[in-house]
Amino acid sequence: MKQDTKHPPMRKEITLSDAIQQLRTDAAGKRKFTQSFDLIINLRNIDLKKPENKFAKDVILPHARGKDVSVGILSENEGMSKAEIEAIAQNKKQAKGLAKKYDYFLADPALMPVVGKTLGRYLGPRGKMPKPLAPNMNKDVAIKNLQKTIRIQLRDSPTIQASIGTEQMDDKQITENAEMVVAEVKKALPGKAQVSTVLLKLTMSKPCKVKL
Numbered sequence: 001m002k003q004d005t006k007h008p009p010m011r012k013e014i015t016l017s018d019a020i021q022q023l024r025t026d027a028a029g030k031r032k033f034t035q036s037f038d039l040i041i042n043l044r045n046i047d048l049k050k051p052e053n054k055f056a057k058d059v060i061l062p063h064a065r066g067k068d069v070s071v072g073i074l075s076e077n078e079g080m081s082k083a084e085i086e087a088i089a090q091n092k093k094q095a096k097g098l099a100k101k102y103d104y105f106l107a108d109p110a111l112m113p114v115v116g117k118t119l120g121r122y123l124g125p126r127g128k129m130p131k132p133l134a135p136n137m138n139k140d141v142a143i144k145n146l147q148k149t150i151r152i153q154l155r156d157s158p159t160i161q162a163s164i165g166t167e168q169m170d171d172k173q174i175t176e177n178a179e180m181v182v183a184e185v186k187k188a189l190p191g192k193a194q195v196s197t198v199l200l201k202l203t204m205s206k207p208c209k210v211k212l
Contacts, residue, residue: 019200019208020171027202035203037165037174041185043158046193056153059184060145063173066166069147072102074111074130082114089118099123104146105130127151160185182212
């Protein structure tokens with residue numbers, strides 16, 4: 001039988017540490033850009049025809065992912081005020097542009113209803129509804145946490161994918177981020193649902209099946 005060279009066989013299951021090292025070795029000198037480490041978690045024993053089995057969850061990783069993360073501030077004291085929010089919402093192009101500009105939003109609790117009413121249709125579908133910035137919350141700490149935050153989602157396919165870092169991060173950081181994501185996925189799974197396989201890959205590589 002002729003070997004399929006376009007889709008070569010996946011490597012056998014190996015430890016996470018070995019997978020990271022193998023991916024780095026294979027990628028050495030091949031790309032002129034920084035690749036991301038992507039985690040792919042396949043599930044079993046889950047019926048996604050039932051809406052209650054689907055979920056979206058924010059996870060704060062132990063380490064930032066090595067990418068710039070932009071945070072929009074919606075506040076009367078700084079960032080965008082209520083008047084500015086309402087004005088932007090009147091212009092569909094500006095509202096869409098705002099939703100694309102930032103990865104996350106923080107808002108004064110008092111502005112949350114206004115944001116939901118005016119910008120909810122643009123932010124909601126993108127999973128970017130703002131998180132409340134409580135009066136006693138340190139804004140810099142909140143922003144730092146968002147820079148380490150990823151969203152894991154389970155929708156119509158029994159697979160969860162997440163970018164957990166870049167080649168510029170060390171092995172320990174990638175390992176701890178991966179372990180955190182798998183642990184949080186397991187916590188969120190409903191009923192008898194289980195993790196079937198866990199794969200790790202770089203942006204342009206084939207995946208490694210890992211033991212976790």
